[in-house]
Amino acid sequence: MILRCTMPTDSELIQSPKQKRSEETLRKMVKAAAKILEKKSLAETSLAEIVQAAGLTVGAFYARFRNKEALILHMEQMLYEGFDSSMGSVIADDERKTLTLRELIRAEFEQAARLYSENRGPIRAIIEHAKTDAKLQRRLNKFNAKVMNDALEAILDS
Secondary structure, eight states, rough: OOOOOOOOOTTBBBBOSSHHHHHHHHHHHHHHHHHHHHHHOTTTOOOHHHHHTTTHHHHHHHHHBHHHHHHHHHHHHHHHHHHHHHTTTTSSSHTTSSHHHHHHHHHHHHHHHHHHHHHHHEEEHHHHHTTTOHHHHHHHHHHHHHHHHHHHHHHHOO
C-alpha cells in the first residue's frame, strides 16, 4: 500500500528554511510543540511556552510561522509526508507476495499504530483545530478516505 495525500502549502503562513541552521531551528520548534501538545491542547499552549521549550525566541517563531495555526499546518504536512514514506515502505513488494492476507494487514496496521503513537500530540492538535477549520476538516476526511481505499486495494491485490 502506498499512500499519497498531498496538501497545498501556504507560503504566506509558513516560511521554509533555506539554511542548515534554520532547518535546525525549525526542527527544535516542531519537536518542542509536539511534546507540549501531548499533554495540552493547542488552545492551552502559548507561543511563549513553545519557544521556551525549544530554547528559541519569539522572533525565531515568527521568522517561520505567521501564527500557531501555521505551525499546525506545518505539522500536518510533516505527518502526511511521514505517513506516506513509512506506509509505502513497510513491506517490500517481493516480500508482500509471500505474506498471507492476515500478515499483510497486521503489518500495515502495526505501522499505522506506531506512526499515530509517535505523533500523538500533533495529531490531537490537528484534530482539535479541524473542528473550527473547514478546509482542514476536508483534508483530514480526504486523508482518511485515502487510507481506507489504499487498505482495501492492498487486501484485494493479495
